[in-house]
Amino acid sequence: MTNPAVEICPACGVKIIAGQKVIFSAGSPGDRAILWARVCQFAKKPGCINQDAAAIAGAQVRAMPSLKSTLFSK
Numbered sequence: 001m002t003n004p005a006v007e008i009c010p011a012c013g014v015k016i017i018a019g020q021k022v023i024f025s026a027g028s029p030g031d032r033a034i035l036w037a038r039v040c041q042f043a044k045k046p047g048c049i050n051q052d053a054a055a056i057a058g059a060q061v062r063a064m065p066s067l068k069s070t071l072f073s074k
């Protein structure tokens, strides 16, 4: 029986399962890059668990290549 770790971002309120899959309160599931693009880059609140550029970059390479310039241009 598997029991994937579920993290809940205290700033954004979304669930991250096994460090990868993101469950939004509305809409279809995504990954950390999509979460960052949709929520975390705007939230910028203390305690947000999705501000790790390396983890986001690892996800965005698969999901949203166009995010790369957004992530690293600042």
Ligand SMILES: [Zn+2]
Pocket (backbone or CB within 6 Å): 009, 011, 012, 013, 039, 040, 043, 048, 049, 050
């Ligand atoms: Zn967050």
